Amino acid sequence: MRTKNKKTIALLTLTICVLLGYWLWLSLRPVDIVAxxxxxSNIDILVKDFPITNKGKINWWLENKDILKEKYNIPKPEQDGYFVIIFWLFGEGYKKTDGYDRLCFDDMKTEINCIDKNRVFSISNSKNRGTIFTVSDGEYHIKDGKIVKLKRE
Structure with a gap:
C-alpha cells in the first residue's frame, strides 16, 4: 500500500511541476505584434502570445505603451483625449470576409483582409472616465497606483 501512495504522490508532483512549467512558459513569451x-483615434492591434491574466494584460500595456508610441505612434488621441485601442488575437491569420462575423480592415486593399473576432484586451480614454482597461471579466482603472476593478452599476 505504501508503494502505491508514493507512486501516486510522485506522479501528482510531476504533473503539478509540468503544469507550472507550462504556465510559466506561457507567461514569459514575448508578445508578437503582427499588425x-x-x-x-480607433486602433486595432493584432497580436500573438498575449498575456493570459487580466493583471498580465494591463501590466504589459503599462510596460509597453511608450514603445508602442515610439514605434507605431499610437495612441493618437483626439483633441479631448479620446482614443480606443483594441487588441485582437491574430489566430489563423487573415481570411476572406464571411459576410457576417469577421472583423475586416478597409486599410488593406485585398480580399484577404479579415480576422476572426477574438478580442483579448482594450484600452479606452475619455475625459469623463479617464483610462479604462477592458478584459473578459470587466473593466479596470488605476487608482492611487493600484489596478482596481470597476463596479458595475
Missing part, C-alpha cells in the same frame, strides 16, 4: 490597423 496595427488605424481608423483615426
Amino acid at each position: 496595427v490597423h488605424e481608423d483615426g
